[in-house]
Amino acid sequence: xxxxxxxxxxxxxxxxxxxxxxxxxxxxxxxxxxxxxxxxxxxxxxxxxxxxxxxxxxxxxxxxxxxxxxxxxxxxxxxxxxxxxxxxxxxxxxxxxxxxxxxxxxxxxxxxxxxxxxxxxxxxxxxxxxxxxxxxxx
Amino acid sequence: xxxxxxxxxxxxxxxxxxxxxxxxxxxxxxxxxxxxxxxxxxxxxxxxxxxxxxxxxxxxxxxxxxxxxxxxxxxxxxxxxxxxxxxxxxxxxxxxxxxxxxxxxxxxxxxxxxxxxxxxxxxxxxxxxxxxxxxxxx
DNA sequence: CCTTGACCTTCCCACCGTGGGAAGCCCTAC
DNA sequence: GTAGGGCTTCCCACGGTGGGAAGGTCAAGG
Numbered sequence: 603x604x605x606x607x608x609x610x611x612x613x614x615x616x617x618x619x620x621x622x623x624x625x626x627x628x629x630x631x632x633x634x635x636x637x638x639x640x641x642x643x644x645x646x647x648x649x650x651x652x653x654x655x656x657x658x659x660x661x662x663x664x665x666x667x668x669x670x671x672x673x674x675x676x677x678x679x680x681x682x683x684x685x686x687x688x689x690x691x692x693x694x695x696x697x698x699x700x701x702x703x704x705x706x707x708x709x710x711x712x713x714x715x716x717x718x719x720x721x722x723x724x725x726x727x728x729x730x731x732x733x734x735x736x737x738x739x740x
Numbered sequence: 741x742x743x744x745x746x747x748x749x750x751x752x753x754x755x756x757x758x759x760x761x762x763x764x765x766x767x768x769x770x771x772x773x774x775x776x777x778x779x780x781x782x783x784x785x786x787x788x789x790x791x792x793x794x795x796x797x798x799x800x801x802x803x804x805x806x807x808x809x810x811x812x813x814x815x816x817x818x819x820x821x822x823x824x825x826x827x828x829x830x831x832x833x834x835x836x837x838x839x840x841x842x843x844x845x846x847x848x849x850x851x852x853x854x855x856x857x858x859x860x861x862x863x864x865x866x867x868x869x870x871x872x873x874x875x876x877x878x
Numbered sequence: 879c880c881t882t883g884a885c886c887t888t889c890c891c892a893c894c895g896t897g898g899g900a901a902g903c904c905c906t907a908c
Numbered sequence: 909g910t911a912g913g914g915c916t917t918c919c920c921a922c923g924g925t926g927g928g929a930a931g932g933t934c935a936a937g938g
Contacts, residue, residue, distance in 0.1 A: 610914065620915090621897065640904055641916055651871060658870050663845045666895075676867050683864035687856045690866050694849050697842050704839045707801045711832050718825045726821035728828050729814050732793045732800075746934095748885065758886090759926065778933055780886055804923075 606644035609635075616653035623653065631656060631670055663697055744782035747773075754791035761791065769794060769808060801835055 613620040624643075626632045632652060635643035645653075655676065659669045671689055675681045717727045751758040762781075764770045770790060773781035783791075793814065797807045809827055813819045852866045 608914075609916095619896080622895080624917095625895080638904095642904075643915085655870050658872075660895090661845075662849060662870075663842065672867070672870065676871065679862060681862055681864075682860040683856050683862060683866075684858045684860060686864045686866050687853055687858035690849050690853050690856075694846055694853070697846050697849075701839055701842045701846070704801065704835050704842070707799075708832055708835050708839070711800060711828050711835075715825055715828050715832070718821050718828075720822045720825035722820040722822060724817060724819055724821060726819075726824045728821075728824050729810070732796050732810065733789060733814065734796075746886075757925080760924085762888095763925080776933095778886080779888095780933075798924095 604647070606636075606646055607650070609643045609645065612645040612650060612653060616650050617657045618653045626656065626666075629666065629670075631666065631673060662693075664693060668693060742785070744774075744784055745788070747781045747783065750783040750788060750791060754788050755795045756791045764794065764804075767804065767808075769804065769811060800831075802831060806831060 607615065609620045609623055612618075613623060616623075618626070623632070627634060627643075632649070635645060635649070637643060652673070655673070656669055659672055664672065668689070672686070675686050675689070711728075714728045714731050745753065747758045747761055750756075751761060754761075756764070761770070765772060770787070773783060773787070775781060790811070793811070794807055797810055802810065806827070810824070813824050813827070849866075852869050855865045
C-alpha cells in the first residue's frame, strides 16, 4: 500500500518517458489516470506493471498497434495462449523480412565497396553503380 | 535529343513518384526544374539519371541526408573515391547495427514462443515475460 | 471550335513514435 | 513566503511518404 506516484516517478520506474505516458493514455493504451485535485496524474503498481509491459514490447519491436493487441490479450484472462503465440510469430516474420532487406543492402554495399579502391583517385564503382540505376522494378 | 518529359513521365521512368520528385526538389536534392509557360516542370535525361541515382540509394537504405552527401560527391568530379567508400562503409555499419538489434528481438521472441504451448489454455510465457518487465536499463 | 479526361499546379493534412519547448499552475523544503 | 522543480496543456519538429482538394492545361476526337 504505497503512496501513488507522480507521472515523473512512474516514468523513472518504468523506463517510459512522462511524455510517452501521456501519449499512450491519449491513444488508449493506458486507462485514464486518476487525478489529484490539482490535476496531477497518479499511478500505482498496476500502472507501473502495464508501463513496463509496454516498454518491453516496444523493445521487442512491436508497433503501438501490436502492443494494443498484446495488451488486449493480457487483459483477457481467458485468452488462448495460441492467440498470443500467433501474434508473436507474425511479428517475428515481419522482423525477418526487415532483417532480410537490410542483409540485401549490406551485401550490395559490401560488394561495391570491395571493388572501390578507396584512394584519392576520383573514379569509384560505388557511384557508378548508383548512377547506372538499373530499370526500376516498379 | 528528345522532347522533355513531364513530371509524371519522369516518375514512371525513374521509379520515383511525382510527389517525391517535387519534394526532393524542395529539399534541394534536385535542381529546380525548368518550367513551361503553363508552369509544368520539364525533365531531361540528366534529370532522369539523377532521379534513378536517388531511387537506387534509397533502395540501399540511405537517408535523404546521406543521399545529399552522395550526390555532392557525384557532382564533384575531383572527389576522392576514398570519400565515397567511407560514406558507404559508415552506412554499412549503421545497417549492421540495425540488423543486430532486429536479430536480438527475433532471438528473444523465438525463445519465448518456443516455451509457449500455443493451445487453448490461457497461460502463456510470452505475456508473462512481457509483464515481468525486468528493471529498465535506462 | 469545344468538350472530355488525363495531367499538371499548389496547398494542407495524415501516418508512426518521439522529443522540444512555451505558458502557466502546483508542491515541497527552507 | 519564496525559490526550484515538477506538473499541466498545447503546438511544432523530425523522416519519408501518401491522400486529396481546388484549380489550370494539355491532347485527342467530334
